[in-house]
Amino acid sequence: MNKASDNETVDVLIIGAGASGAAVAWSLADTRMHILCLEQGDWTTTSDYPTNAKNWEAQQFGAYNINPNVRGLETDYPINGDASPIDVVNFNGVGGSTILYAAHWPRLHPSDFRVKTLDGVADDWPVDYAQLEPYFVENDRMMGVSGLAGDPMYPPKLPPLPPLPMGLVGDTMAKAYDKLGWHWWPSDSAIISEPYEGRDKCLNLGPCVSGCSQGGKSSTDITYWPQAIRSGVELRTRCRVREITVNEQGMADGAIYYDGDGQERFQKAEVVIMACNGVGTPRILLNSKSAQFPDGLANNSGLVGKNLMFHPVSVVQGVFEERLDSHKGPQGCCILSKEFYETDGDRDFVRGYNMQIVRGAGPLTTAMQGHGSGTIPWGPGHHEAFRKRFDHVASIVNVCEDLPEECNTVTLDPELVDSNGIPAPKITYRVSENSRKMLAHSVARGREVMEAAGAREIVSNDLLRASGWHLLGTARMGHDPASSVVNSWGRSHDVKNLFIVDGSIFVTSGGVNPTSTIQALALHIADTMKQNLANLFD
Amino acid sequence: MTNDGNATDHPLSPAQRQRQRLSALLDTILPASEDGAMPSAGELDFLAFVREQAEDFMPALGRALDHFDDEFPDSPLPVRLARVQDYAGTEGKAFNSLLFHIYDCYYQDDRVRELIGVMPGPPFPQGNTVEPGDLSRLDAVVARSPGYRRSLR
Numbered sequence: 028m029n030k031a032s033d034n035e036t037v038d039v040l041i042i043g044a045g046a047s048g049a050a051v052a053w054s055l056a057d058t059r060m061h062i063l064c065l066e067q068g069d070w071t072t073t074s075d076y077p078t079n080a081k082n083w084e085a086q087q088f089g090a091y092n093i094n095p096n097v098r099g100l101e102t103d104y105p106i107n108g109d110a111s112p113i114d115v116v117n118f119n120g121v122g123g124s125t126i127l128y129a130a131h132w133p134r135l136h137p138s139d140f141r142v143k144t145l146d147g148v149a150d151d152w153p154v155d156y157a158q159l160e161p162y163f164v165e166n167d168r169m170m171g172v173s174g175l176a177g178d179p180m181y182p183p184k185l186p187p188l189p190p191l192p193m194g195l196v197g198d199t200m201a202k203a204y205d206k207l208g209w210h211w212w213p214s215d216s217a218i219i220s221e222p223y224e225g226r227d228k229c230l231n232l233g234p235c236v237s238g239c240s241q242g243g244k245s246s247t248d249i250t251y252w253p254q255a256i257r258s259g260v261e262l263r264t265r266c267r268v269r270e271i272t273v274n275e276q277g278m279a280d281g282a283i284y285y286d287g288d289g290q291e292r293f294q295k296a297e298v299v300i301m302a303c304n305g306v307g308t309p310r311i312l313l314n315s316k317s318a319q320f321p322d323g324l325a326n327n328s329g330l331v332g333k334n335l336m337f338h339p340v341s342v343v344q345g346v347f348e349e350r351l352d353s354h355k356g357p358q359g360c361c362i363l364s365k366e367f368y369e370t371d372g373d374r375d376f377v378r379g380y381n382m383q384i385v386r387g388a389g390p391l392t393t394a395m396q397g398h399g400s401g402t403i404p405w406g407p408g409h410h411e412a413f414r415k416r417f418d419h420v421a422s423i424v425n426v427c428e429d430l431p432e433e434c435n436t437v438t439l440d441p442e443l444v445d446s447n448g449i450p451a452p453k454i455t456y457r458v459s460e461n462s463r464k465m466l467a468h469s470v471a472r473g474r475e476v477m478e479a480a481g482a483r484e485i486v487s488n489d490l491l492r493a494s495g496w497h498l499l500g501t502a503r504m505g506h507d508p509a510s511s512v513v514n515s516w517g518r519s520h521d522v523k524n525l526f527i528v529d530g531s532i533f534v535t536s537g538g539v540n541p542t543s544t545i546q547a548l549a550l551h552i553a554d555t556m557k558q559n560l561a562n563l564f565d
Numbered sequence: 566m567t568n569d570g571n572a573t574d575h576p577l578s579p580a581q582r583q584r585q586r587l588s589a590l591l592d593t594i595l596p597a598s599e600d601g602a603m604p605s606a607g608e609l610d611f612l613a614f615v616r617e618q619a620e621d622f623m624p625a626l627g628r629a630l631d632h633f634d635d636e637f638p639d640s641p642l643p644v645r646l647a648r649v650q651d652y653a654g655t656e657g658k659a660f661n662s663l664l665f666h667i668y669d670c671y672y673q674d675d676r677v678r679e680l681i682g683v684m685p686g687p688p689f690p691q692g693n694t695v696e697p698g699d700l701s702r703l704d705a706v707v708a709r710s711p712g713y714r715r716s717l718r
């Protein structure tokens with residue numbers, strides 16, 4: 028590995044070692060350029076994950092909470108979410124949010140890249156599915172993905188590994204979709220169903236969202252990073268970037284960051300790549316103010332931090348008479364339905380949603396959620412109510428497409444700062460009228476499915492607060508510098524040696540979990556950079 | 566150490582009386598099941614659990630117990646339930662935290678886990694077996710599907 032000293036200029040400086048940072052680092056490594064990645068968090072170890080211990084569920088409420096404000100680790104930064112009905116969730120460390128993600132692995136659909144043309148809303152992307160297709164394939168191979176070929180709702184694709192077991196939850200729900208004549212398919216999952224590339228297969232522990240002790244879940248710390256590092260990429264942890272600096276010509280020339288001891292440092296670079304996710308990237312760009320860029324770096328369009336998209340999520344849970352072994356198997360990966368994915372003129376909203384069937388929780392979470400919802404009392408009725416629910420539930424998580432709106436923003440909080448004094452991001456977000464109608468539709472259809480499945484009780488949540496998993500759109504791609512931040516290969520319109528590869532560059536959100544598309548885009552950007560190395564800044 | 570005070574040892578020391586209150590509180594919040602299959606929370610060693618896994622909670626536990634007087638352990642169940650209900654109503658956050666720790670202790674217990682059909686011990690490295698499911702039904706899904714929506718470049 029090349030080690031950069033403080034006063035040495037690296038060829039490529041990547042900020043953030045998550046899903047996209049890892050993919051771009053690995054792809055660029057074969058150029059033999061001097062590549063350095065600065066990551067604010069640490070490496071995690073599989074033996075530290077909660078499922079090694081009996082108190083694994085309690086840890087999910089604390090140090091392994093998906094919400095950084097609850098987790099409050101030194102490596103996290105606070106997020107002001109007071110002006111948003113959806114909380115941002117993430118993980119900060121090598122692997123980024125893939126450490127805690129559920130690894131549900133759908134791709135955006137071909138139609139998602141053409142929403143303006145097809146439905147007259149938002150904007151078309153400057154790239155399309157066909158262009159990204161080879162990168163989807165390469166990314167699936169690098170990450171290790173399980174699934175079943177033949178889903179008619181997609182162009183042909185062939186996941187490298189066979190699908191994960193559906194279990195009783197999947198079987199029960201699949202029968203319901205059949206009864207209704209609706210689409211369903213086993214989920215593609217970034218979880219390995221068979222030994223793969225030196226990793227052991229998934230053991231069906233269940234709680235993938237607190238880290239996978241088995242290493243069966245494909246987080247980038249165990250997929251891309253080891254290979255990138257072997258190829259010479261340097262990854263420095265506990266380095267929190269405060270701002271990207273520019274030279275007199277208005278080109279990015281490095282980053283100011285704080286090391287693990289809180290010392291301020293400067294790293295010089297020829298090229299800077301942002302990979303801090305849809306909240307972290309606009310935060311740092313907005314904090315990178317200079318005489319040339321008084322409103323933040325790469326922000327001549329004024330769009331850095333605007334058009335924030337989550338996926339508003341509704342949940343419909345069915346409680347069944349029969350035991351479904353709900354706590355067994357990857358919680359977020361079972362089957363899905365694309366029945367309502369596309370626009371239908373008969374509905375009162377445009378675009379659509381993905382129905383993701385998820386399994387149940389462990390006993391502590393079941394009991395606490397039951398207390399919160401009033402369905403499992405403490406006291407004499409506890410055991411009976413608990414017995415009826417625990418391992419007897421299946422849920423539908425409806426992931427709704429969120430259309431871009433400039434009023435949904437990431438800005439710098441005027442008061443809140445992280446442990447290094449860097450302004451924290453402030454989220455201002457409202458659920459649009461279109462999303463509200465879509466959410467209501469998804470709850471009604473979800474209830475129909477649960478009825479068809481024979482659930483004896485159905486409960487629903489119209490909008491899940493802890494669902495800011497997908498952070499998109501805050502530095503969008505496009506051909507026109509007036510209406511976008513980066514071009515079709517992630518290069519800033521304003522700063523020709525600054526690239527963005529994370530979820531910020533999404534033009535629209537699609538109605539599916541985004542990470543396979545985020546990484547395919549990162550690989551596409553890296554490849555285009557490699558093809559244009561001789562005149563990268565022209 | 567268990568949560569029970571020694572009832573024959575009168576007069577009880579403050580610590581013993583506090584333990585009696587704890588034991589009664591645990592049995593009120595999570596009593597044994599009617600058929601006797603599920604133990605009550607008071608049958609588990611809650612204090613040892615707090616000491617080992619949630620030491621930070623110890624002062625809050627002491628404060629929670631201060632809400633219940635020495636009559637509490639000998640009161641009939643409806644009275645005890647009403648007292649806890651009252652506490653939950655006035656000290657919602659503290660009660661939720663107490664409940665969380667009681668449930669956490671209870672559902673980590675190997676005997677309880679076996680009774681609810683969960684393997685004892687941590688999930689890793691034992692893992693679980695999950696049925697593959699019937700994929701043959703997908704032929705019908707393919708047959709009835711309109712296919713994906715085409716998008717022109």
Ligand SMILES: Cc1cc2nc3c(=O)[nH]c(=O)nc-3n(C[C@H](O)[C@H](O)[C@H](O)COP(=O)(O)OP(=O)(O)OC[C@H]3O[C@@H](n4cnc5c(N)ncnc54)[C@H](O)[C@@H]3O)c2cc1C
Pocket residue numbers: 042043044045046047048065066067068093116117118119120121122123124125127128129130131132236266267268269302303304305307308311359496497498528529530531540541542543545
């Ligand atoms: C609980 C949970 C469940 C999820 N489930 C799914 C799922 O099932 N399917 C799916 O597709 N997606 C899922 N996601 C989302 C998925 O994890 C993200 O889409 C993906 O990780 C985003 O990739 P990224 O590269 O944009 O950012 P990230 O992976 O978040 O990486 C950003 C990295 O940048 C670092 N960073 C940020 N700021 C700085 C700074 N100033 N200096 C240095 N480093 C910095 C962070 O520490 C972090 O490591 C889930 C996420 C969570 C939290």
Ligand code: SF4
Pocket residue numbers: 218228229230231232233234235236238239240241242243244356357358
């Ligand atoms: S279910 Fe599989 S992927 Fe998820 S944590 Fe367990 S072993 Fe890992």
